[in-house]
Amino acid sequence: MSQFNFTRRGLLRGGAALGAGLAMPTIFTSQARASYLNEPTGSTVTLGFNVPQSGPYADEGADQLRAYQLAVEHLNGEGDGGMMNTFTSKALKGNGILGKKVQYVSGDTQTKSDAARASAKSMIEKDGAIMITGGSSSGVAVAVQALCQEAGVIFMAGLTHANDTTGKDRKANGFRHFFNSYMSGAALAPVLAKQYGTDRKAYYLTADYNWGYTTEQAVLESTEAMGWETVNKVLTPLAATDFSSYITPVVQSDADILVLVHYGGNMVNSLTNAVQFGLRDRMVNGKQFEIVVPLYSELMARGAGQNIKGIFGSQNWDWKLENQLGSRYIGTNAFVQSFGTKYGFPPSQAAHTGYVQALLYADAVERAGSFNPCAVVEALEGFEFDGLGNGPTLYRAEDHQCFKDVVVVKGKENPENEFDLVEIVEVTPTEQVTYPHDHPQFAGGALGTCNPGA
Numbered sequence: 266m267s268q269f270n271f272t273r274r275g276l277l278r279g280g281a282a283l284g285a286g287l288a289m290p291t292i293f294t295s296q297a298r299a300s301y302l303n304e305p306t307g308s309t310v311t312l313g314f315n316v317p318q319s320g321p322y323a324d325e326g327a328d329q330l331r332a333y334q335l336a337v338e339h340l341n342g343e344g345d346g347g348m349m350n351t352f353t354s355k356a357l358k359g360n361g362i363l364g365k366k367v368q369y370v371s372g373d374t375q376t377k378s379d380a381a382r383a384s385a386k387s388m389i390e391k392d393g394a395i396m397i398t399g400g401s402s403s404g405v406a407v408a409v410q411a412l413c414q415e416a417g418v419i420f421m422a423g424l425t426h427a428n429d430t431t432g433k434d435r436k437a438n439g440f441r442h443f444f445n446s447y448m449s450g451a452a453l454a455p456v457l458a459k460q461y462g463t464d465r466k467a468y469y470l471t472a473d474y475n476w477g478y479t480t481e482q483a484v485l486e487s488t489e490a491m492g493w494e495t496v497n498k499v500l501t502p503l504a505a506t507d508f509s510s511y512i513t514p515v516v517q518s519d520a521d522i523l524v525l526v527h528y529g530g531n532m533v534n535s536l537t538n539a540v541q542f543g544l545r546d547r548m549v550n551g552k553q554f555e556i557v558v559p560l561y562s563e564l565m566a567r568g569a570g571q572n573i574k575g576i577f578g579s580q581n582w583d584w585k586l587e588n589q590l591g592s593r594y595i596g597t598n599a600f601v602q603s604f605g606t607k608y609g610f611p612p613s614q615a616a617h618t619g620y621v622q623a624l625l626y627a628d629a630v631e632r633a634g635s636f637n638p639c640a641v642v643e644a645l646e647g648f649e650f651d652g653l654g655n656g657p658t659l660y661r662a663e664d665h666q667c668f669k670d671v672v673v674v675k676g677k678e679n680p681e682n683e684f685d686l687v688e689i690v691e692v693t694p695t696e697q698v699t700y701p702h703d704h705p706q707f708a709g710g711a712l713g714t715c716n717p718g719a
Contacts, residue, residue, distance in 0.1 A: 301637045302417040302718030303395045310365040310636065312337070312623070313372070313394030315385050315409060316423065320376035321503065322401040322529040324564050325615040329399055329423055330371060331608055332616035336623035339603070340367045347603040348624060351596040351652035356631035363630060374400055376503070378408035385409045389416050395636055396421060398622050401529070401615060403427030403476035410439040417718015419638050421622035424615045426528075426560055428479035431666035432707035437715045438638055440645055440665045442625065443618045444698070446476070447706050449559045449579040450483030452671040452693035454491055457577060461522065461555055463492030468520035470511050470535060472527050473500040480526050483706060484559050496520040501527070501535070508535040512542045521549040523556045532558055533568035540572045564613045566676055566686035573676030573686060580672040581618055582654055583689055584611040590692060596654040611684050621653045625660075639715040657695070663702035664712065671698050 305311075314333045317326035338344045342359035349357050361367050370392045372384030381400065388394040397413050398421040400406045406425035413420035414436040422430060422441040426449070431441050467488060471477040477500070485495055496518050501511055512535075515523055523544060527535045539545070539556055547554040558565075561578040569576075587597035600620060604612040612620075625645065633640035646662035655669040671693040680686045700707070 300717070300719060301639075303389065303393045304719075305365055305393075305395060305636060308365055309368050310362055311388075311392055311394045312367060312369045312626075313385065313388035313392065313397040313399075314369050314619075315372045315374055315381060315388065315397055315399040316619075317376045317401050317405075318371075318373040320374075321531050322376045322424075324568070325401040325424055325529055325562070325613065326374070326399075328564060328613045328616040329401065329619040332604065332612060332620040333369065333371075333398070333623055335604060335607055336620045337367050337369055340623070340627050344607070345599075345603055348596045348600050348620070348653050351599050352624065352628070353651045354628050354632070356628050357624065358631075362627045363634070363636065367627070370394060374402070374405045374409075376402045376405065378404050381405040381409050382412050385412050386416075389413075389418055394418065396626050398626070399423040399619065400425060402474070403430055403479075404474045406430050406441075407434045407475065410434065410436050414438045414713070414716055417638060417716040419626060419641050421626050423619050423622065425476070426480065427476040428483065428706050429475045429710075431664045431710075432479075433709035435664050435710040435712050437642060437665075437712045440622075440625075440660065440667075442622050442660075442667045443614075444579075444581045444669070444671055445666065446480040446483040446559075447700055447704070448483075448671050448698040449480065450485075450487035451698045451700075452579050452673050453484065453557070453559060453577065454487035456673050456690060457488065457557065458491045460577065462552075465493045465522050465552070466496045466520045466550065467493050467522040467524050468496045468515050468518055469498040469524045469526060470508065470515075471498060471500050472503055472531060474503055476528070477526050479706065480559050481524075484524060484526070484557075486706075493522070501531075503531065505531065506534055508538040509542070511535070512538050512544070515539075515544065516542060516547075519549065521552045521554050523554070525556060525558045527558070528560060529565065530568070532561060532565050536569050536572050536576070561674075562613050562615065563611070563684070563687050564615070567683060569676075574678050576676045577690070578674055580674050580687075581614045583614070583672050583674065583687065584617075585685075585689060586654065586672070586692075589689055593656045594654055596652045600654060617654060624653070625650075638717050642715045661702065664707070664710075666702075668695050668699055670695055 374381035586594040629644035633644040658669040
């Protein structure tokens with residue numbers, strides 16, 4: 266655990282959920298005299314934290330909300346300042362945003378697009394939120410990003426990995442710090458080829474929504490390019506909890522690799538079912554049967570327990586980066602220390618990306634000298650920064666996607682404790698996961714123009 270000494274505490278989900286089923290907003294008419302929607306006129310500014318507090322991704326959402334609450338403390342000058350001390354931009358002063366104290370409202374996306382939109386509408390219309398952030402599902406992120414574009418507020422996406430978020434569904438008012446499906450495929454394929462060889466037969470079980478589709482495509486194209494054969498692709502419902510009926514056909518096929526394109530509780534359950542069926546003990550085509558999970562986290566590893574050992578995947582960030590790989594990932598230790606002191610355990614990648622997005626929004630407002638969404642967009646487009654735990658990072662202007670190193674991990678064989686279940690295999694440099702903004706996997710989208718909403 267290096268210098269960090271975490272103690273076990275209850276992982277309670279914070280924040281009160283706001284009601285869904287709301288009437289259509291009056292956001293286009295209620296503040297017509299303002300220069301932009303929800304312009305803060307008093308001594309405070311309100312941010313909206315829209316996270317899954319129920320549903321299959323609730324654990325990720327709970328950690329995001331913890332991180333957002335920590336970010337608000339740091340922005341308001343409370344606590345130790347966290348990554349504000351390592352961030353290369355020095356615009357943030359710890360006195361709120363443009364001198365206004367930061368307050369927040371929270372909502373429950375339920376990992377459902379309709380519920381997430383209703384929650385975001387409420388925060389914008391009733392609570393005056395000037396920025397919405399959060400989400401642990403790409404379906405939710407795409408839906409809320411579209412709403413924010415229509416309403417005229419900034420959306421700082423939380424945990425969303427599908428190509429669509431900054432691909433065909435990109436919006437001028439939306440920004441993503443988290444990496445994407447293409448990047449996972451580009452980072453994982455060389456590692457998988459080295460570990461398992463290039464003569465493999467893969468079977469995909471894929472979550473039936475946009476994240477599953479684009480992640481399956483990215484991993485499939487990257488692995489087929491190095492020689493793997495795809496045996497079958499099967500979609501599974503997001504609401505599924507028992508994947509036994511999907512595992513039986515895998516056993517009956519001649520596949521020797523199972524790729525689980527599942528996240529959160531879905532991945533914990535499907536991996537558990539696969540191990541129960543003895544897949545990891547099988548020999549097929551003269552090879553040891555293997556399982557790959559393209560995207561997972563320490564939180565998911567904790568849920569999967571022993572079953573995660575040796576499983577390869579990718580992450581946006583890991584709390585051990587700076588300790589293991591040095592000062593290139595400065596900011597990691599500052600965040601881990603702050604989060605660990607407050608909550609008693611290390612943060613997940615969901616917590617990290619949420620915290621960073623909150624700081625990046627606040628910093629852009631400070632640098633722009635205005636809360637006007639169009640001024641914020643201008644400040645973020647093409648912004649290069651460091652000190653937030655990922656190494657040098659670019660917010661690309663053409664699609665509002667962040668470009669940075671990608672972490673390839675596998676489950677530890679002999680973990681020291683319950684918080685140290687994932688081993689960093691390598692960090693793939695930014696240039697290896699960078700692609701043209703009009704790459705075929707991202708085709709069909711246009712940013713459009715910024716909407717200030719008034």
